Amino acid sequence: MSVPIARTVAGLRQILAGWRRNGASVAVVPTMGALHEGHLSLVRAALQTADRVIVTLFVNPKQFNSAADLAAYPRTENEDAAKLVPLGAHLLYAPHGEEMYPAGFATTVSVSGVSEGLCGAFRPGHFEGVATVVAKLFLQTGADFGFFGEKDFQQLQLVRRMVRDLDIPITVVACPTVREADGLALSSRNVRLSPAERAVAPKLPSVLSETAELLARGSPVLSTLAAAREAILAAGYREVEYLELCDEAELRPTTLLERPARLLVAAWLGGTRLIDNVAVSPVGSTD
Ligand code: PAF
Secondary structure, eight states: OOOEOSSSSSHHHHHHHHHHHHHEEEEEEEEOOOOHHHHHHHHHHHHHHHHHEHHHHHHHHOOSSSSHHHHHHHOOOOHHHHHTTTOOEEEEEEEEOOOOHHTTOOOOOOOOTTTTSSSHHHHHHHHHHEEEEEEHHHHHHOOOOEEEEEGGGHHHHHHHHHHHHOOSEEEEEOOOOOOTTOOOOOOGGGGSSHHHHHHHHHHHHHHHHHHHHHHHOOHHHHHHHHHHHHHHHTTTOOOEEEEEEEEETTBBOOOOOOSSSSEEEEETTTTTEEEEEEOOOOOOOOO
């Protein structure tokens, strides 16, 4: 058994037309491959929501800041396709670079506000690349539902904003971050950690959840965040790129817990950049 693969927009649309003739609803799970349990949880959720599920696999050059990072990105299509078979995904859409960005491609989708701080401040052009490719994948698949993980929370909010602003007829579904038993958020980057770094890595989610707890109980935001940064560095992380409490909708830094908020972090462990986030609600709040 294998999962069917489409490589072209025309091939994809031919399959979609057959599904639509039969009245099937369609979900898309955008990925860059190197599938792990986090991706598979999105596929499972999509299969519970829609009649047909397309997993896309495209290592999008427009969202990488460095050529070396793009070259080093794992490409494991055969293994990825094999992982989709037992789940029952209906189609793998894995276009080549020229299919997505033919010669003369000149359009960029840019979402201001939500994409400017946090990762956006450290990875120029990254979110334009994400928005452009996700817009294309939504338009190419015409899916009813798009599934994204909360692990990449800023990406999720950017996609939601883009869908709203451009009236793209798709429902964005967010799924919780999948974690290892020790709390480390699953990421394709985790394989780059040495055994010693892997042992230190879970300190990030543990500081994050302790800090969220303190903030929820009313600890002053700035000093609590400063102490958390110190704890991450003391654990062995090389650099904390950002650690911020933001309002959840706009991702603007906040020192007030009046609305649903999110604590977000990016930190370097040796040569690996890890990101994570957790929800923060004031104790007693029903949000
Ligand atoms: O989260 C990812 O893997 C990518 O940013 C996405 C959404 C597939 C776009 O390339």
